Amino acid sequence: MEKIAMTTVDGLPILAHPDGTRPPIHSDPTVDALRTAILGTETSLHHRVRAVIAGLGDRPSTGMTYATEASLAPDLLRTAIAALGGSAVAIANDPRLRGIVCEWAAVYAPHLLPVLTGHLDLSIATITALGNGSAYQRELLAELDIGESVGVLLLTELGGTNGADQQTTATWDSPRNGFWLDSPDPASWKFMPNIADTTTPKIGVITARVIVDGRDEGVLPLLSRVRTQHGVEAGLSVLVLPDKGWTPMDHALIRFDKLFVPGDGLLGGTWAVIGADGFESTVPVPARFHRAIATLGQGRLDLAGAAAAGARAGLAVTVNYALQRRPGGRTLMADRGTVRRDLVSALAATYATSVLGRRVQDMAATAPTGDQVVGVWSMLVKPLLAYTAHEVLLTCRQRSGAQGTLRTNWIQDWIGSPAGSDMSQETRLS
Ligand SMILES: Cc1cc2nc3c(=O)[nH]c(=O)nc-3n(C[C@H](O)[C@H](O)[C@H](O)COP(=O)(O)OP(=O)(O)OC[C@H]3O[C@@H](n4cnc5c(N)ncnc54)[C@H](O)[C@@H]3O)c2cc1C
Numbered sequence: 001m002e003k004i005a006m007t008t009v010d011g012l013p014i015l016a017h018p019d020g021t022r023p024p025i026h027s028d029p030t031v032d033a034l035r036t037a038i039l040g041t042e043t044s045l046h047h048r049v050r051a052v053i054a055g056l057g058d059r060p061s062t063g064m065t066y067a068t069e070a071s072l073a074p075d076l077l078r079t080a081i082a083a084l085g086g087s088a089v090a091i092a093n094d095p096r097l098r099g100i101v102c103e104w105a106a107v108y109a110p111h112l113l114p115v116l117t118g119h120l121d122l123s124i125a126t127i128t129a130l131g132n133g134s135a136y137q138r139e140l141l142a143e144l145d146i147g148e149s150v151g152v153l154l155l156t157e158l159g160g161t162n163g164a165d166q167q168t169t170a171t172w173d174s175p176r177n178g179f180w181l182d183s184p185d186p187a188s189w190k191f192m193p194n195i196a197d198t199t200t201p202k203i204g205v206i207t208a209r210v211i212v213d214g215r216d217e218g219v220l221p222l223l224s225r226v227r228t229q230h231g232v233e234a235g236l237s238v239l240v241l242p243d244k245g246w247t248p249m250d251h252a253l254i255r256f257d258k259l260f261v262p263g264d265g266l267l268g269g270t271w272a273v274i275g276a277d278g279f280e281s282t283v284p285v286p287a288r289f290h291r292a293i294a295t296l297g298q299g300r301l302d303l304a305g306a307a308a309a310g311a312r313a314g315l316a317v318t319v320n321y322a323l324q325r326r327p328g329g330r331t332l333m334a335d336r337g338t339v340r341r342d343l344v345s346a347l348a349a350t351y352a353t354s355v356l357g358r359r360v361q362d363m364a365a366t367a368p369t370g371d372q373v374v375g376v377w378s379m380l381v382k383p384l385l386a387y388t389a390h391e392v393l394l395t396c397r398q399r400s401g402a403q404g405t406l407r408t409n410w411i412q413d414w415i416g417s418p419a420g421s422d423m424s425q426e427t428r429l430s
Pocket of ligand 1: 118152153154155156157158159160161162190191192193194420
């Protein structure tokens, strides 16, 4: 009787020794060199993070509703933060650790990954880079730090978003010392940030066109609660969007109708601030949005790394299956020319893109925040790695036949990560 073990995921030896080290699985120098090229030299950090993320026990589910699956993310996020030292801010500020967390979440935690970059990169890292350290911002950051609230970026608008063309307005109210956020028309409604889940507090980094005394001061991010345990904030209307075909998330369509954000919610670094005379900026209006979103580059890199990690996992599972599966009891799948051609091509593409992603992550780890060269590389590697991973995983699913379509064999869920990255919010911001 043929023995079929489709997935290698459950069988991997995942636990490190108490000191964080583990003997290498292979001592072959070529294998060791390839592993270093792909994973870098932080072997013990990889083992520690892998043990934590695998220890969450998350897995592709079967028989759950879409909304129930989407609601698993916040608890997974809180548990992961606690197990990784207790501070999401510390994880977000450590590019190496953050990237490794995203990679292992892509492999082992299909319900955690969808909220990770929104929380770590797009919310916390933006506050760290552009915040003013005010009591208001510290309070919200403290909630994000332990995952009490989940961080989200509200940027894309229904009418289509390219660069700084967002139409949501943030009108400065000097006597109230704050901004009123409004959606002037349906085209300006924020389109599919994940804030529909009624049970989870959410904090948003919202991009809006700042209007001061009728003047357009450019598009800048503002920090605000968007949802608490008591519901959405006054001045926000949230419509739950339909289920999408992969990676359940609580996507929403969002309309602002006088959401009040205190002046301290402005995320303008030292160059766009609320001073004694109100709003002040040292940067020309057309350059403000791009200056503000320079921090998003690290999110691109993390998504790229996650996509490549998913492709590696998919290949491991498919090759493992191909070495056992003998369709009709005849030729081993792995001995068939067309199967070998597809898997070897996918393997080569995955190695090449994984190494490229690693090299850019190495550059980012030592470069100053917002470094332009790293920013350009991030814009290049994100689509390249996401598209490549998507194609590789589609090949894995096709080559695995019916088994590849079952969620219990993971490939289908791994496809969700690069599929989302292909389209997600950072694609056309330049
Ligand atoms: C899983 C997922 C999660 C998301 N999460 C968030 C979130 O947290 N926050 C948020 O703000 N938004 C989020 N979004 C929205 C996301 O940012 C947009 O879907 C994305 O920017 C594309 O916008 P669009 O869907 O309006 O496509 P459109 O703008 O209508 O684009 C349609 C097509 O035209 C192409 N196109 C458009 N402009 C250009 C251009 N300048 N150059 C080349 N091609 C172009 C696009 O690539 C695409 O193929 C999410 C989307 C997805 C799918």
